[in-house]
Amino acid sequence: MPGKTILIVDDSKVSRMMISALITDIDNSFKLVEAENGDHALEVIKTEKIDYFSVDYNMPGMNGLELIDKLKPNYPDAKMSLLTANVQDGIRTECDERRIKFTDKPVNESCIKAMLEYFHG
Amino acid sequence: MVNQIQLPPLEEDMLKELFNIGVGKAAASLSQMINQEISLSVPKVTIEKIDKLVALLGADKEIVSISQDVEGPFGARSMLLFHEESSMKVVKLMLGKQMPDEMLAELQEEALTEIGNIVLNACIGAISNAMKESFNVDIPSFQQAKPEQVFAGNNLESESTILLLEIDLTLKESDVTGYLALIFGSDALTNLQDAIGRMLTKLGAA
Numbered sequence: 001m002p003g004k005t006i007l008i009v010d011d012s013k014v015s016r017m018m019i020s021a022l023i024t025d026i027d028n029s030f031k032l033v034e035a036e037n038g039d040h041a042l043e044v045i046k047t048e049k050i051d052y053f054s055v056d057y058n059m060p061g062m063n064g065l066e067l068i069d070k071l072k073p074n075y076p077d078a079k080m081s082l083l084t085a086n087v088q089d090g091i092r093t094e095c096d097e098r099r100i101k102f103t104d105k106p107v108n109e110s111c112i113k114a115m116l117e118y119f120h121g
Numbered sequence: 122m123v124n125q126i127q128l129p130p131l132e133e134d135m136l137k138e139l140f141n142i143g144v145g146k147a148a149a150s151l152s153q154m155i156n157q158e159i160s161l162s163v164p165k166v167t168i169e170k171i172d173k174l175v176a177l178l179g180a181d182k183e184i185v186s187i188s189q190d191v192e193g194p195f196g197a198r199s200m201l202l203f204h205e206e207s208s209m210k211v212v213k214l215m216l217g218k219q220m221p222d223e224m225l226a227e228l229q230e231e232a233l234t235e236i237g238n239i240v241l242n243a244c245i246g247a248i249s250n251a252m253k254e255s256f257n258v259d260i261p262s263f264q265q266a267k268p269e270q271v272f273a274g275n276n277l278e279s280e281s282t283i284l285l286l287e288i289d290l291t292l293k294e295s296d297v298t299g300y301l302a303l304i305f306g307s308d309a310l311t312n313l314q315d316a317i318g319r320m321l322t323k324l325g326a327a
Contacts, residue, residue, distance in 0.1 A: 011260070012235040014216070014228055058238065058260055085239040087146070087246030090255040105239050106154045 005031040005049060006119070009041045009067065010056040010083070015107055019054060019083070022112040038062035042070065050078065052119040054103075057084035057091060065094055072098070079119045083107070132317045133166060139317075140164045140286045142251050143244035144301055148290055150243040151299075154236060155214035155292070162289035169285045171277045175268040177287075178202065178300070186264045186271045187237020191245055193256030194319075195305065195312035198275060199241045202300040205265065208233055210297050234263045244301065252320055277304070284310055 006023065010016045016034050023030055033048050035041035037059050044050075053071065057064035064082050071080070081101040084091065095102040101118045103111050128136065141164060148159045167173075178184055183205035191197045203211060212225055212232045238261045249256050264271045277283065284305040291298045305313055 012231060012238070014231045014235045058242070058258060060260055085150075085242035085246075086258060087243060088249040088255060089253075090249070105242075106150050108153055 003031070004029070004051040004119075005033060006052045006054060007033050007035060007041060007044060007048070007050045008054045009035045009038065009059070009064070010054075011037055011059040012056070015056065015105075018107045019112065022107065022109055023116065026109070026113060026116055038064075038067035038070070041067055045071070045074070050075070053078060053080040054083050054115060055080060057082055057086045065091075065098070068098060068100060081115045081118060083111070083115065128166075128314065128317075131321060132314060135317050135320060136286070136313075137164050137166055139248050139251055140166070140244075140288070140303070143246075143248040144288050144290075146247035147240045147244040147301060150239050151236065151290065154239065155211060157214060157295065158293040160291050160293055162291075164286060164288045167285050167287070169283055171272050171283060172269075174283075174285065174287075174302070175272065178204070178268040180268060182267070183265065184268055184271060185233055186275075187234055187241065187261050188264070188275060189238070189241045189245075189261050190259040191256050191303075192259075193249070194252070194254045194316040196309045197313075198277075198304045199245060199258075200275075200300075200302045200304065201237045201240050202271075202302065203233075203297070207297040207299065210295055211236065211292075211299070214292075214295065230263050230265075234261050237261050237263070240301070244303075252316060254316065284313070 008016050008019050020032050033044055035044045038061050055064040055067055068080055081103050082095050083103045085105040087104050092102045103115050144161060148161055152159045184202055185205055185208040186200055186202050188198055188200045191199055212229050215232055216225060242258055245256055245258055264274055286303040288301050289298055
């Protein structure tokens with residue numbers, strides 16, 4: 001699926017580096033765009049056409065679910081994954097209610113593979 | 122001398138069990154990040170003055186601390202603590218030994234903050250799920266200094282009384298020990314006891 005773009009939103013530079021490296025290792029056809037928080041992500045989407053979203057939950061400013069709620073009206077069919085260290089059941093439930101994927105950190109090959117399979121599916 | 126926590130035995134047992142569940146998940150997450158087995162000490166639950174924790178860590182030793190405030194049925198400050206020299210080894214294990222030292226040094230704070238975020242959230246998440254209660258977890262805060270300065274930066278003066286849940290995480294193949302602590306102010310203790318009481322009631326034990 002060439003030419004698809006993933007927006008990686010995470011306030012941790014190390015996390016963004018690891019997510020990007022693993023995605024590229026698994027499938028280098030994706031264009032990767034990064035944002036370091038929700039506000040930055042909302043700026044990025046003004047100039048980039050995004051197909052898939054990988055969004056951290058716990059970030060300064062708006063959290064990942066608040067960002068997703070802002071994105072959803074403009075991207076009703078886009079696949080989105082909350083990629084988070086917050087493994088509480090309540091967060092999983094909120095993802096289910098929004099019909100987005102919950103992916104738990106730590107970032108590793110298996111969680112990134114699962115996320116990409118969800119995007120492809 | 123360390124004071125033993127003044128909780129009824131069943132409540133203390135439940136608290137240790139919850140912490141065990143949390144730390145078990147936290148250690149599993151850390152182990153995945155650094156590809157190394159981690160052994161856990163038996164958890165200690167004590168009422169301490171902050172200066173006891175300073176002495177445990179070594180007053181003259183530089184430490185790194187990643188802390189996150191937790192709010193929910195009870196409030197607490199969760200902290201992951203490493204001695205400075207150990208923290209660099211952890212970063213190296215996480216990011217790969219082939220990364221140049223200057224780049225490792227540049228990424229040390231970012232990497233440790235993310236490690237703390239994952240480990241502390243794993244611990245809190247496991248406790249939350251076991252309790253069937255929700256907690257808000259603040260974003261992680263990184264500090265590097267002598268223990269007393271770190272705790273002063275966390276508004277914990279040497280005379281502050283805290284309920285300390287402490288566990289040592291030791292990497293099996295490296296000379297690294299970390300400490301995971303949940304620190305409760307004295308006013309949070311009642312809320313904590315209430316939450317544990319609710320759990321015991323659900324279990325039909327109270």
